[in-house]
Amino acid sequence: MSLKQSALTTAAFEPWLKVDDLHTEFRGGRGSKSVVHAADGVSFSVYGGQMMALVGESGCGKSATAMSVLRLIPSPPGYITGGRIVYKGRNLLALSEKEMRQVRGGQIAMIFQEPMTSLNPVFTIGDQITEAILLHQKVGMSEAMDIAANAMTRVGIADAKRRLGEYPHQLSGGMKQRVMIAMALACQPAVLIADEPTTALDVTIQAQILELLQELKESTGMAVVLITHDLGIVAENADTVAIMYAGRIVEFADVYEIFDNPLHPYTQGLLSCVPRLGHEHERLVTIPGNVPEPHTWSNGCRFTDRCTVCTEEEKALCNAGLPELRQVAANHWVASYHAAGYATASAVPPASNFRRKAALSELKV
Numbered sequence: 001m002s003l004k005q006s007a008l009t010t011a012a013f014e015p016w017l018k019v020d021d022l023h024t025e026f027r028g029g030r031g032s033k034s035v036v037h038a039a040d041g042v043s044f045s046v047y048g049g050q051m052m053a054l055v056g057e058s059g060c061g062k063s064a065t066a067m068s069v070l071r072l073i074p075s076p077p078g079y080i081t082g083g084r085i086v087y088k089g090r091n092l093l094a095l096s097e098k099e100m101r102q103v104r105g106g107q108i109a110m111i112f113q114e115p116m117t118s119l120n121p122v123f124t125i126g127d128q129i130t131e132a133i134l135l136h137q138k139v140g141m142s143e144a145m146d147i148a149a150n151a152m153t154r155v156g157i158a159d160a161k162r163r164l165g166e167y168p169h170q171l172s173g174g175m176k177q178r179v180m181i182a183m184a185l186a187c188q189p190a191v192l193i194a195d196e197p198t199t200a201l202d203v204t205i206q207a208q209i210l211e212l213l214q215e216l217k218e219s220t221g222m223a224v225v226l227i228t229h230d231l232g233i234v235a236e237n238a239d240t241v242a243i244m245y246a247g248r249i250v251e252f253a254d255v256y257e258i259f260d261n262p263l264h265p266y267t268q269g270l271l272s273c274v275p276r277l278g279h280e281h282e283r284l285v286t287i288p289g290n291v292p293e294p295h296t297w298s299n300g301c302r303f304t305d306r307c308t309v310c311t312e313e314e315k316a317l318c319n320a321g322l323p324e325l326r327q328v329a330a331n332h333w334v335a336s337y338h339a340a341g342y343a344t345a346s347a348v349p350p351a352s353n354f355r356r357k358a359a360l361s362e363l364k365v
Contacts, residue, residue: 014089015045016223017069017108017191020349022083024061024068027076036294038064040247042083043325045351046191046240051217051224053234053255055270056244057291062227063113065244066193069225070104087191106136109189111197113227115176119168125152126164129183136187151182156208173200181209188220195227210237231274235259239356240331243267246292246302249325252350253332263328263339265309301337309338325350 022042028034038061046052054062067073068080071092085092087108092100109132112118120128129148133139139147145164152160155178168176177200184192194213198206214237216222226238234241234255241258243251243266251264262268272285289306292298300319304310310318314337323335326345333350336342 015086015351015353016048016088017046017225018084018086018349018351019044019065019069020084020086022065022068022085023081024064024073024078025081026064026078029077034295037247037297038078038294039068040297041322042244042247042249043349044242044249044252045349046223046225047353048190048223049217049221050239050353050355051213051226051237052240052242053226053228053238054242054244055228055231055234057229059291059294060244061247062244063195066110066195066225066227069193070108070110071100072104072110102136105132105189106187107189108191108193109184109187110193111181111184111195113195113199115180115200116173118180119176121168124165124167125171125179129164129179129186132183133186147186148182151186152179154185154212155179155182156205157182174202174205177201178205178209185212185216189222191223191225192216193225193227196229197226198230198233213237231270240352240354242350243270246297247294248302248322248335249333249350250303250336251332251334252325252352253329253334254352254354255356257329257332261332263332263334263342264303264336265307265338266303269306269308303336307338314338 020043022039023037024039026036026038042065044052054065056062064073069085073080080093087103092103126145126148129151130141130144133144133147148164149160152163157163157175157178171179181197198209201209210233213224217224228234238255240252240254242249243264245266251262251267258267259271262271269287273287275284287306288308292302298319300321301323304315304318317337323337324347325333325335326342326347327333328339328341328345331352331354334342
C-alpha cells in the first residue's frame with residue numbers, strides 16, 4: 001500500500017501522530033532545584049495528508065515538543081516525564097533505542113531550525129544525506145546518491161551532483177537550510193516535522209519550499225507538523241493550527257476557525273498584531289507585558305498577567321488552576337475560562353481531521 005493510500009485509509013479513523021499529555025522538563029545542574037517544564041501537558045493530533053501549524057513565541061516550548069516526538073531531548077538536563085507519543089498506533093516512548101532509530105529519519109523526519117550546527121563539518125553533503133537513505137532503504141550507494149541528488153534538485157539546489165561532493169563550509173546559510181530539507185525528504189517520511197523550515201531563505205526559495213511541502217502532502221499523504229511564528233505562512237499552508245504559550249497548547253482549531261473566530265485572548269492578541277492590507281495608517285495592537293520566564297510559570301493560567309479580558313475580580317479564578325483544553329465546537333478546542341462555551345464544554349484531546357478547501361483570500365489575514 002502506498003503512503004497516499006495508507007493516508008486515505010487511516011485519516012478518517014486515527015491520526016498518524018498523536019501527542020497526548022506530553023511532559024518534558026529541563027533540570028538544573030548538581031545542587032540546583034530549578035526545573036523548567038518546556039512541554040507541560042501538550043496534546044495534539046495530525047492525520048495523514050494534513051499540515052498542522054504549531055505557533056507560538058520563542059521559548060514557549062515548540063522545539064522542545066518536536067524534539068520530544070523524536071526522543072532527541074538531551075538527557076541530562078532534559079527528561080520526558082509523562083504522556084504518550086503515538087505514531088500509527090505505536091507508543092514511541094515505549095520503544096527501545098534500536099527500534100526508535102528505525103523510526104527516526106525514515107518514518108518520522110525533522111527539518112532542524114539551525115542548519116549551521118546540524119550539518120557535520122567533516123563529512124560531505126552526499127555522505128550526510130545518503131547515510132539515512134542507506135539505513136532506511138534497500139539500495140546501494142550509487143542509487144542512494146541519485147536519490148540524494150534528486151532531493152536536492154527538488155529543493156532548488158542547482159548542479160546537485162556536484163554539490164554532493166562539497167562540505168558544509170562551502171555552502172551559504174540558505175543553501176545549508178535547503179540541504180537540511182532535502183535530507184529530511186529523501187526517505188519519503190510519513191510524518192515530517194519542520195521547525196522554521198524557511199529561516200534564512202529568500203522569499204522566492206521560501207515559496208518554492210512551502211509549495212513542495214504542499215505538493216508532497218497532497219500527492220503522498222504525508223503528515224506535516226509546521227513549527228513557525230509567521231501567521232502569513234500559517235494562513236496560506238496549514239489545515240489545522242495549535243497555538244502554544246508558556247509550555248501549553250492554549251487553542252487548537254482548523255485554520256479558518258483560528259483566523260475567523262479566535263477564542264483565547266492570546267490568539268486574539270497575536271492576530272491583532274498582524275499588519276493588514278488597506279489598514280496602513282492604523283496603529284498595530286500589541287500584547288501588554290512580557291512573556292514570563294520559564295522558571296516563573298505558575299500553576300494557574302499563564303497568560304493572566306497579560307490578559308486584556310481578565311478583570312481584577314476574575315484573577316482569583318484564573319490563578320486557581322491551569323485551564324484544560326476543552327472542545328467548544330466541532331473543530332475547535334480552547335483552554336481559557338473566558339472563552340464562549342468553555343464552562344460547559346468537554347475536556348477531550350484535540351483530534352481534528354479537517355482539510356482546507358477554500359482559497360487564501362477567504363481568510364482574514
